Amino acid sequence: MGAFIINVPANVSLFPRRRESNFVEFRKCLQTWIPACAGMTMLVLFLGIVGNALAQSAPQKFPGVGRAATPAEVAKWDIDVRPDLKGLPKGSGSVARGQQVWEAKCESCHGAFGESNEVFTPIVGGTTKADIESGRVANLRRADFPQRTTLMKLAHLSSLWDYINRAMPWNAPKSLSADDVYAVTAYILHLGDILPADFVLSDANMAQVQNRLPNRNGLQKYTPKWDVRGKGDVTNVACMQNCKQEMKITSNLPDHARDAHGNLAEQHRLIGPVRGADTTKPAPTAPLLARAALPAVAVAPTPRGDPPPAVPSGAALARKHNCTACHAQASKLVGPSYAEVAAKYANDANAVSKMMEKIKIGGSGAWGVIPMPPHPTMTDAELKALAEWALRGGK
Amino acid sequence: MPTKYPESTVPAQTGRVLKAPEHFLSQAQIAEVQAGRRDFLRGVFASALAGASATAGVAAAQAAGVSGFKGDPNILELPEHTTGLGSPVAALGYGTPSKWEKNLQRRESPGLTRVSAASVSFCPLQGLFGIITPNGLHFERHHQGWWDIDPSKHRFMINGLVRNPKVYTMDDLMRLPSVSRMHFIECGANTGMEWGNVAVPTVQYTHGMLSCCEFTGVPLSVLLEDCGFDKVKGKYILAEGSDGSSMTRTISMNRALDDCIVAYAMNGEMLRPENGYPLRLVAPGLQGVSWVKWLRRIEVGDQPYGSKDEVLHYIDLMPDGTHRQYTSIQECKSVITTPSGGQTLLDKGFYNVSGLAWSGRGKIKRVDVSFDGGQNWRTAKLETPVLTKCLTRFNISFVWDGSPCVLQSRAIDDTGYVQPKINQLRAVRGTRSIYHNNAIQSWKLAASGEVSNVQVY
Known part of the structure; x- marks a missing residue:
């Protein structure tokens, strides 16, 4: 089938400005039989052999699916700003205005000077005036430098503007005006000694400010791990025998970190070829089965967020224990209906305890000869819930 | 070609109930068993050791030469799920994993x-x-x-x-x-x-x-x-x-x-x-x-x-x-998942070593496994399906003799790329990177049976 599909190139439109399928057009041709259609008819007849392939070769491949996006829709969603500043809206904001917005909406997470390491990694710090000259942040070469801040890494001003605009503040993204995004961006750059205190950042001067970013020359597009046909940057050889003279352990977890990730026994299955190590105790000296006494198997913990186990409702218990197979709400099936049960025990003060006993041990005689099976596994709380539910007429 | 572990090297006791150590039962406890007190057995094995160690319990009773031992209580005493009525269909409208x-x-x-x-x-x-x-x-x-x-x-x-x-x-x-x-x-x-x-x-x-x-x-x-x-x-x-x-x-x-x-x-x-x-x-x-x-x-x-x-x-x-920038492709990588860090082996003997391999460039062609920290390697069996840019499961037999060793896996994809060692990655990218670490993982198996995360390169 597939071999017969003829794809008409998308730019060769047989019936421009028309939404009907080729087949509809073909029928119209047959009806009117205008000469201009004759050649086309032969083509369509040929295509007709492959049936549904016709629809696939039509200019509009999926009629009825999707619709044109309106300019307003595109404008609302297409907010990205590229490194070449395409997409940047008009507007401006001063460092002073940025400080106001910062103190109201940003400082609580990022700190007064963008230096906080409490909630997120620091935005400001680690850059120098020399970096602004060179466009490379010297501290990025230092192995002993404790943290990479946003301004140390930032190579495109557009990335900062775009991110604040689309994702900040943290709990109210997209709530800042374009002017305030300019202002906050200016204030951050001021905190990093990149812009003076009286600066006003705008769409008109973003490109100039880009040329002051301390790490504007620090990013390299690395294509071997981007291209479909690229290659990795490391070459290993698949040696099979006598590959290394001496095996040496160069790194391992220190003993004091044994339980840093909790009790690993509780993070593994309770059966199988292995168990999770009981990290509440020091490392053992012998395999599990070889030890004099096996550790108690960790009880499966209640997953975080699970409610504590509650007694199921009477209705749920009735379903679970198949009561509904023999008892209905109002009509007698194999056993009496819940309505009948409720009526019979309406004036019995001990009805609940009697009913609990009956459900538990089962029996016959009260309503007929067909016995009710016992339910020995039900807890007293479950028996009580089920009995009370039945005595309310199954409600 | 996947290699198979030679049959002759598999210890004879593999697949049998494992022997328990001496002193597992005290003399007094053995005497109680010999007196026919099976309740005691159940108490010891079912509660103190819980279900997972019932095998060991039975083994202990056998090893202790208990004359009154009739068998595993998990067999001899029919459980509730064998003698009672189970839950009906649709009890759970959307099923969940076992509580275990x-x-x-x-x-x-x-x-x-x-x-x-x-x-x-x-x-x-x-x-x-x-x-x-x-x-x-x-x-x-x-x-x-x-x-x-x-x-x-x-x-x-x-x-x-x-x-x-x-x-x-x-x-x-x-x-x-x-x-x-x-x-x-x-x-x-x-x-x-x-x-x-x-x-x-x-x-x-x-x-x-x-x-x-x-x-x-x-x-x-x-x-x-x-x-x-x-x-x-x-x-x-x-x-x-x-x-x-x-x-x-x-x-x-x-x-x-x-x-x-x-x-x-x-x-x-x-x-x-x-x-x-x-x-x-x-x-x-x-x-x-x-x-x-x-x-x-x-x-x-x-x-x-x-x-x-x-x-x-x-x-x-x-x-x-x-x-x-734009280093998006996830290169060929693999890891042994059983046994792996934080696990403890039950005992010496046979294990199916199992793991996962994958490559963002195509299919997995081969996975080799080393049991001696990378000195010698054997080729593992790839389980089907082997699909492009998809996890591939590998398995290989291993008989643990109880001595410490280091397990590793190394994957090769259909471009011929061989999963690297951490020192090879560090030689190019240093040690301060965060992303795209596809190094060979090493797991150290100690004599205690505990497996831990180590680096050997």
């Missing part, structure tokens, strides 16, 4: 992140079988929290360098021709904590930003064609999410047309909310951050977009202080 499996959970790594709405939960690889990740255990990575979006209100837009910018509803997308393909997804930061040294104890935390599903959706190429994308100037696409972060990622047009899917389903059901319900991008072979969740828009452009997560994060810090 609750230890296998997605977990955060303590201290890794500070805000749980911009964090990661790791998949418990140590307990999974085959290659498919159960949907409820799929790893999570959110940048600004997750949402359960009303699918009837979700919209997907394609704009930019296209002839016809279009909007699609979920109804529209689900009417279109669909494909279902199995692919792995791995976060670019998977194993990132281990660049400098060993940092975390188990495979859940070393490799658990990894999952694999059968995804169903519309090929992105079909949708781009439907909008009439510019085949000359359209070199890149931008994928954008609809969550608060509105995550944006640049993908090359070659990739987009190759095998990317605008997906609405995983493993036979709709996407889980944590995984982008109702729509996400599936970008096979690329790091997980490119698989934009809650996908709302694709823009076609002539330049890369330099988004925050392409300029400040998911970049590789090199020794000279520069950052490599």
